[in-house]
Amino acid sequence: xxxxxxxxxxxxxxxxxxxxxxxxxxxxxxxxxxxxxxxxxxxxxxxxxxxxxxxxxxxxxxxxxxxxxxxxxxxxxxxxxxxxxxxxxxxxxxxxxxxxxxxxxxxxxxxxxxxxxxxxxxxxxxxxxxxxxxxxxxxxxxxxxxxxxxxxxxxxxxxxxxxxxxxxxxxxxxxxxxxxxxxxxxxxxxxxxxxxxxxxxxxxxxxxxxxxxxxxxxxxxxxxxxxxxxxxxxxxxxxxxxxxxxxxxxxxxxxxxxxxxxxxxxxxxxxxxxxxxxxxxxxxxxxxxxxxxxxxxxxxxxxxxxxxxxxxxxxxxx
Amino acid sequence: xxxxxxxxxxxxxxxxxxxxxxxxxxxxxxxxxxxxxxxxxxxxxxxxxxxxxxxxxxxxxxxxxxxxxxxxxxxxxxxxxxxxxxxxxxxxxxxxxxxxxxxxxxxxxxxxxxxxxxxxxxxxxxxxxxxxxxxxxxxxxxxxxxxxxxxxxxxxxxxxxxxxxxxxxxxxxxxxxxxxxxxxxxxxxxxxxxxxxxxxxxxxxxxxxxxxxxxxxxxxxxxxxxxxxxxxxxxxxxxxxxxxxxxxxxxxxxxxxxxxxxxxxxxxxxxxxxxxxxxxxxxxxxxxxxxxxxxxxxxxxxxxxxxxxxxxxxxxxxxxxxxxxxxxxxxxxxxxxxxxxxxxxxxxxxxxxxxxxxxxxxxxxxxxxxxxxxxxxxxxxxxxxxxxxxxxxxxxxxxxxxxxxxxxxxxxxxxxxxxxxxxxxxxxxxxxxxxxxxxxxxxxxxxxxxxxxxxxxxxxxxxxxxxxxxxxxxxxxxxxxxxxxxxxxxxxxxxxxxxxxxxxxxxxxxxxxxxxxxxxxxxxxxxxxxxxxxxxxxxxxxxxxxxxxxxxxxxxxxxxxxxxxxxxxxxxxxxxxxxx
Numbered sequence: 001x002x003x004x005x006x007x008x009x010x011x012x013x014x015x016x017x018x019x020x021x022x023x024x025x026x027x028x029x030x031x032x033x034x035x036x037x038x039x040x041x042x043x044x045x046x047x048x049x050x051x052x053x054x055x056x057x058x059x060x061x062x063x064x065x066x067x068x069x070x071x072x073x074x075x076x077x078x079x080x081x082x083x084x085x086x087x088x089x090x091x092x093x094x095x096x097x098x099x100x101x102x103x104x105x106x107x108x109x110x111x112x113x114x115x116x117x118x119x120x121x122x123x124x125x126x127x128x129x130x131x132x133x134x135x136x137x138x139x140x141x142x143x144x145x146x147x148x149x150x151x152x153x154x155x156x157x158x159x160x161x162x163x164x165x166x167x168x169x170x171x172x173x174x175x176x177x178x179x180x181x182x183x184x185x186x187x188x189x190x191x192x193x194x195x196x197x198x199x200x201x202x203x204x205x206x207x208x209x210x211x212x213x214x215x216x217x218x219x220x221x222x223x224x225x226x227x228x229x230x231x232x233x234x235x236x237x238x239x240x241x242x243x244x245x246x247x248x249x250x251x252x253x254x255x256x257x258x259x260x261x262x263x264x265x266x267x268x269x270x271x272x273x274x275x276x277x278x279x280x281x282x283x284x285x286x287x288x289x290x291x292x293x294x295x296x297x298x299x300x301x302x303x304x305x306x307x308x309x310x311x312x313x314x315x316x317x318x
Numbered sequence: 319x320x321x322x323x324x325x326x327x328x329x330x331x332x333x334x335x336x337x338x339x340x341x342x343x344x345x346x347x348x349x350x351x352x353x354x355x356x357x358x359x360x361x362x363x364x365x366x367x368x369x370x371x372x373x374x375x376x377x378x379x380x381x382x383x384x385x386x387x388x389x390x391x392x393x394x395x396x397x398x399x400x401x402x403x404x405x406x407x408x409x410x411x412x413x414x415x416x417x418x419x420x421x422x423x424x425x426x427x428x429x430x431x432x433x434x435x436x437x438x439x440x441x442x443x444x445x446x447x448x449x450x451x452x453x454x455x456x457x458x459x460x461x462x463x464x465x466x467x468x469x470x471x472x473x474x475x476x477x478x479x480x481x482x483x484x485x486x487x488x489x490x491x492x493x494x495x496x497x498x499x500x501x502x503x504x505x506x507x508x509x510x511x512x513x514x515x516x517x518x519x520x521x522x523x524x525x526x527x528x529x530x531x532x533x534x535x536x537x538x539x540x541x542x543x544x545x546x547x548x549x550x551x552x553x554x555x556x557x558x559x560x561x562x563x564x565x566x567x568x569x570x571x572x573x574x575x576x577x578x579x580x581x582x583x584x585x586x587x588x589x590x591x592x593x594x595x596x597x598x599x600x601x602x603x604x605x606x607x608x609x610x611x612x613x614x615x616x617x618x619x620x621x622x623x624x625x626x627x628x629x630x631x632x633x634x635x636x637x638x639x640x641x642x643x644x645x646x647x648x649x650x651x652x653x654x655x656x657x658x659x660x661x662x663x664x665x666x667x668x669x670x671x672x673x674x675x676x677x678x679x680x681x682x683x684x685x686x687x688x689x690x691x692x693x694x695x696x697x698x699x700x701x702x703x704x705x706x707x708x709x710x711x712x713x714x715x716x717x718x719x720x721x722x723x724x725x726x727x728x729x730x731x732x733x734x735x736x737x738x739x740x741x742x743x744x745x746x747x748x749x750x751x752x753x754x755x756x757x758x759x760x761x762x763x764x765x766x767x768x769x770x771x772x773x774x775x776x777x778x779x780x781x782x783x784x785x786x787x788x789x790x791x792x793x794x795x796x797x798x799x800x801x802x803x804x805x806x807x808x809x810x811x812x813x814x815x816x817x818x819x820x821x822x823x824x825x826x827x828x829x830x831x832x833x834x835x836x837x838x839x840x841x842x843x844x845x846x847x848x849x850x851x852x853x854x855x856x857x858x859x860x861x862x863x864x865x866x867x868x869x870x871x872x873x874x875x876x877x878x879x880x881x882x883x884x885x886x887x888x889x890x891x892x893x894x895x896x897x898x
Contacts, residue, residue, distance in 0.1 A: 175424070181414075182422050185411045185414075
C-alpha cells in the first residue's frame with residue numbers, strides 16, 4: 001500500500017519537477033515568468049497536436065511506431081513551450097513590458113489554447129499513444145518492490161529527473177551558470193563584465209519554457225493515459241510555489257516535487273472525508289508560505305530570490 | 319628610466335547636449351608612472367576617464383594606445399587595449415565570492431581551428447623518423463612523417479578530430495574548476511593584496527570590495543588602471559595600504575591614473591598631476607616641482623564675472639539655527655560631524671564643498687528625512703515668534719512650518735516630481751490633502767500650473783504634458799516654482815542649476831533672489847564657485863561632513879574657498895567673515 005503510494009507520488013512528481021525546473025532557470029535570469037502554468041498548457045496542446053498529426057499521417061493506427069510518436073509529441077510540446085517563452089521574452093526583454101502582467105496574460109492564453117486544441121483535435125488512438133508514453137523498463141517486474149519503485153515509470157519521468165540534475169550542475173558548476181546567476185542578481189554588473197544580458201535572458205527563459213512544456217505533455221499523455229483534462233495550470237501554480245519552496249535550487253526540486261505530490265495524493269490513500277481531503281491538498285501552499293517566512297527570518301543571502309527578479313533591465317538607466 | 323608613452327589623448331572633446339564636459343583635452347600617460355587627474359566637481363575628470371574605459375565615446379579627438387590610434391566603444395574594447403577602470407560605485411555581485419566575481423564574464427581564449435590544423439601540418443612536415451637498420455650495410459635513413467602512409471593517417475586523423483578537441487576545450491573552460499582561484503590568488507599575492515578571496519561580497523568592507531575590483535581589472539590583464547576617487551571611502555590606514563599596492567603596480571611597469579581632489583594625496587602618491595578646469599586641461603606638472611597652493615590656484619582658476627544681481631540683505635533675522643548636528647549613516651560613517659550654523663532671513667546662504675561631503679544629508683536632515691544622531695535644529699517662527707525644534711518633527715510638520723526643500727539630486731525626477739504625471743498633477747502633490755471632500759480640487763493647481771508656466775516661461779505644449787517630456791531646465795523651473803508658490807520661510811535648493819544652460823540658470827538665480835528679497839532664508843548648495851561668490855551673501859564650506867569655514871560672499875576669494883573645500887585650511891571661528 002505504502003509502496004504503491006510512493007510509486008505514484010514519484011510518478012506524479014514529474015509534472016511539478018518539469019514546471020519548477022523550467023521556472024527556476026527562468027528566474028535565475030531575473031525573469032519572473034508567471035506564464036509557466038500557461039506554458040505548461042501550451043506544451044500539452046503542442047503534444048496533442050504532434051501526436052494527432054502523426055496518427056493522421058498513418059493509414060492505420062496499428063502501424064503506429066512507439067518511439068516515433070513519443071519523440072514527435074515531445075518535439076512539438078517543446079516547440080509550443082518554447083513559443084510561449086519566446087512571446088514572454090520578446091515582450092518583457094525587448095519591449096520591456098511588465099513581467100507580471102505579461103506572465104498572467106500568457107497563462108490565460110495557454111489555458112485557452114489547451115481547451116481549444118483539446119476540444120478540436122481528433123483523439124482517436126491517444127490511448128495507444130499513452131501506452132508508449134507509460135512504457136517502463138522490461139525488467140521492472142523481475143525486481144519486485146525495488147523495480148516498482150525505480151524502474152516502473154515512463155520515459156518522461158526519468159527525463160524530468162535528469163533535467164533537474166543537469167540544471168543544478170550547470171547553474172552551480174559552470175561559467176554559463178555563473179554568468180546566468182550574475183544576470184539575475186545584478187544585470188548591470190554582468191553587462192559591464194561582458195556578459196550579454198539579453199542573450200542570457202532569452203536563452204534561459206526559452207529553455208525553461210521548453211522544459212515546462214514537457215510538464216503538460218506528461219500530465220495528459222502519461223498520467224491521464226491520453227484522456228484530455230484541462231486542469232494543467234493548477235499544477236503549474238504549484239510548480240511556481242515549489243520554486244520558492246526549494247529556494248531556487250533545481251536539485252532540491254527533486255525532493256520538493258516528491259513531497260508536493262505526496263501531499264497532493266495522500267488524500268486518495270487515506271480514509272478521510274471530503275473536507276479533510278481538501279485541507280490536505282492545501283498543504284503544499286501552506287508549506288510554501290512557511291518556507292517564505294523562514295527564509296525571510298533567517299535572511300541568509302543565498303536563500304533569497306535573485307536580487308533583480310522581476311526587474312526589467314535597461315542599460316541606459318543608470 | 320626611459321619613459322615610453324602608454325596612452326595619449328589628443329584634442330578630446332565631449333558634449334552632453336549644450337553642456338561641455340570636455341573640450342580639446344591633450345593628455346599623455348607614460349608607462350610605470352602614477353598620474354593624478356585633479357579638478358573640481360564637474361571639471362570633467364570622470365567623463366574624460368570614462369572615454370578611456372569605453373563608457374562614453376568622444377565627440378572629437380583621438381586616443382592613441384602605444385602610439386597607435388584606437389577606437390574604444392565599450393568596456394570590452396578598453397580591456398582589449400589593456401585599460402581597466404575601477405569606478406566609484408563598485409560593480410560586484412553581492413552573493414558571489416570574490417573569486418566568482420573576478421571570473422564573471424571571462425571568455426575562453428579563441429581556439430583557432432584553421433591555425434591549429436596548419437600548425438599540425440607544418441609540424442608533421444618537419445617531423446622525421448630515423449630508421450636505423452640493423453643490417454649494417456644500409457645507412458641510417460631518415461624518413462618524413464608525411465612520407466609514410468601511417469604518418470599521413472595519423473596527421474589526418476588528428477586534424478579530423480580537431481573540432482572534437484575544440485568542443486572538449488570549450489567544455490573544460492566552461493567547467494568551473496575546483497582550483498579556479500589559483501591564478502587570481504597569484505595576481506593578488508604579486509601586488510601584495512591582503513584578502514580572503516573566498517569571502518562573499520556582502521560580508522566585505524568597502525575597502526575589501528575595492529580590492530576585489532582592482533584584482534578583477536589586473537586579472538583581466540590591464541596595464542593601465544584608472545581609479546576613480548579610490549580613497550573617498552577608505553580610512554587613512556586603508557588608504558596607506560592601497561598606496562603601497564599602487565606603488566607595487568608602478569614597479570611592475572603599469573600606469574596608474576588616479577582621479578582625485580584630495581591635494582595631500584596627490585602630493586604623496588603621484589609622479590605627475592594633470593589639472594582640469596571646466597572641462598579643459600589646464601596643465602600637467604611634475605609633483606616634485608609644485609605645491610598645494612599652486613595646484614589649488616590651477617584647479618579653481620581666476621575669478622570670472624557673472625554679473626548676477628545681488629541685493630544687500632535687509633532686515634536679517636535668525637531663522638534657522640543648527641547647532642552641533644551629527645549624523646551617522648547606516649554604514650556607520652559620520653556623514654555630518656558637529657555642524658553648526660545659522661541661516662538668516664533675507665539672505666542667501668551658500669554651501670560649498672566637494673560632492674558628497676554631506677550637503678545632501680544636511681538638507682535632508684533639516685527637512686526631517688533623516689533623524690540626526692545628535693544636535694539640534696531650531697526654527698524661529700516669524701508669525702508666532704516661537705522657537706521650534708525641528709529634530710522631533712515629521713517631514714509633513716516641518717513643511718507646515720514653511721521650511722521648503724526643493725531638492726534637486728542627481729536625477730531631477732527622483733525626488734520632488736513624478737515624471738509620468740502632468741504639471742497640474744505635480745502641483746497637486748503638495749495640495750491633495752487640502753479640502754474636506756474626498757474629491758480632488760483640480761482648479762487651483764491648474765491655476766498655479768498656468769501661473770508658473772507664464773511667470774517662469776516654462777516651455778511646454780500645455781499644462782497637461784507629462785513633466786518627463788520637458789527639458790531639464792523646464793523641469794527645474796516647475797519644481798522650484800511649485801516650492802516657492804507656497805510662500806516658504808526657508809527655501810533649500812540643492813544643485814538647482816546642474817545641467818542647465820546659461821539662460822535657465824539665470825532664471826533660477828533670479829527666482830532665488832526674489833525669494834531672498836521677500837525675506838525668505840535661502841540655502842543654496844552649489845558646485846560652481848563663481849556662482850556661489852556672486853550669488854550668496856555668506857558661503858559655508860564643508861569638507862567631509864565638517865564645517866571648515868563660513869566666509870562672506872562679497873569678500874571671499876576663490877582660492878581660499880578651494881583650500882577650505884579640500885580641508886587644507888580651516889577657519890576656527892564659529893561664525894563670521896574671518897576672511898581677509
